Amino acid sequence: MSNEAPFSLRAKRVWVAGHRGMVGSATIRRLAQEDCEILTSQGVDLRRQSETDAWMERERPDVVIMAAARVGGINANNTRPGEFLYDNLMIAANVVEASRRLDVGKLLFLGSSCIYPRMAPQPMSEDALLTGPLEPTNEWYGIAKITGLKLCEAYRRQYGCDFISAQPTNLYGPNDNYDLKGSHVIPALIRKFHEAKQAGASEVEIWGSGAPKREFLHVNDLADALVFLLKNYSGDQHVNVGWGEEISIADLAELIAQVVGFRGSLRYDRSMPDGAPRKLLDVTKLSALGWRPQIRLREGLGDAYRWFTANEKEAAPA
Numbered sequence: 001m002s003n004e005a006p007f008s009l010r011a012k013r014v015w016v017a018g019h020r021g022m023v024g025s026a027t028i029r030r031l032a033q034e035d036c037e038i039l040t041s042q043g044v045d046l047r048r049q050s051e052t053d054a055w056m057e058r059e060r061p062d063v064v065i066m067a068a069a070r071v072g073g074i075n076a077n078n079t080r081p082g083e084f085l086y087d088n089l090m091i092a093a094n095v096v097e098a099s100r101r102l103d104v105g106k107l108l109f110l111g112s113s114c115i116y117p118r119m120a121p122q123p124m125s126e127d128a129l130l131t132g133p134l135e136p137t138n139e140w141y142g143i144a145k146i147t148g149l150k151l152c153e154a155y156r157r158q159y160g161c162d163f164i165s166a167q168p169t170n171l172y173g174p175n176d177n178y179d180l181k182g183s184h185v186i187p188a189l190i191r192k193f194h195e196a197k198q199a200g201a202s203e204v205e206i207w208g209s210g211a212p213k214r215e216f217l218h219v220n221d222l223a224d225a226l227v228f229l230l231k232n233y234s235g236d237q238h239v240n241v242g243w244g245e246e247i248s249i250a251d252l253a254e255l256i257a258q259v260v261g262f263r264g265s266l267r268y269d270r271s272m273p274d275g276a277p278r279k280l281l282d283v284t285k286l287s288a289l290g291w292r293p294q295i296r297l298r299e300g301l302g303d304a305y306r307w308f309t310a311n312e313k314e315a316a317p318a
């Protein structure tokens with residue numbers, strides 16, 4: 001009997017679209033363990049079809065990992081709906097269509113947990129998709145990501161393309177975005193607590209009520225799951241990738257304060273949005289396929305904080 005996975009990356013030309021971002025860079029680090037050639041596209045605007053086509057026609061990837069996206073936290077999503085909808089729609093449509101035309105052997109698209117209805121039963125299984133209205137702070141991003149998943153499903157159905165989708169929960173880790181207006185909660189709180197500690201400040205502001213719950217996955221775990229799915233999964237439905245446990249924003253804030261060593265108090269700014277009350281993924285499908293995450297939240301937060309302090313000048317310019 002062979003131990004080979006159903007799809008092999010050996011000697012393949014693997015394009016990681018979005019290689020400079022948190023997910024793309026983690027995927028490249030993980031792919032270094034595989035016997036494949038990694039391609040990155042420098043200076044190609046994937047929102048432009050002609051640029052995307054020209055690059056793909058020249059480079060002819062065998063495998064495409066779509067880690068390129070316009071991403072951001074609750075405030076960026078809420079205040080820049082046009083960019084989040086248009087940019088993500090165009091990136092998905094251009095890359096998926098070019099991949100069909102050029103016979104890419106496998107494509108992996110990435111969704112986001114805001115594709116699920118705001119009040120979906122928890123934990124949210126893959127079947128919760130399109131069963132109710134979305135959370136208003138990020139419906140624009142959600143709709144673009146739903147369209148991307150559906151493009152992969154439609155192209156599999158009509159053209160027989162082996163295009164799959166992974167559906168990650170909230171992510172964190174090295175190369176995260178630490179810009180306080182646009183970032184997600186973990187990098188925002190790491191930076192706020194760190195700067196308060198340095199300045200000797202007694203208080204840090206947390207957005208919203210602290211009551212929402214979120215699930216978090218270290219990006220190195222996600223990258224490992226992506227390689228696993230490329231090799232082992234070939235189906236029309238997206239696959240949730242999460243840790244399977246959630247934490248309230250208030251408890252998360254306490255935990256990050258401990259990791260950073262901030263001993264002051266927390267003040268909740270209720271004029272800022274809470275977003276979805278809960279977003280826990282049901283990871284039964286991925287577990288049944290045989291994959292589990294490794295990096296616990298406290299350990300992962302320590303890793304993210306080490307990355308931040310080592311890269312503070314670039315990540316958080318004064």
Ligand code: GFB
Binds near residue numbers: 137171188214275
């Ligand atoms: O991570 P986050 O921005 O995104 O916010 P979402 C999570 C929760 O943390 C919200 C609270 O309840 C925020 O109000 N929070 C507290 C903060 N303090 C802060 C802070 O200083 N900064 C930030 N950013 N949040 C995003 C979506 O939703 O999740 C995207 O908007 C995407 O579309 C991403 O799906 C995974 O989890 O609310």
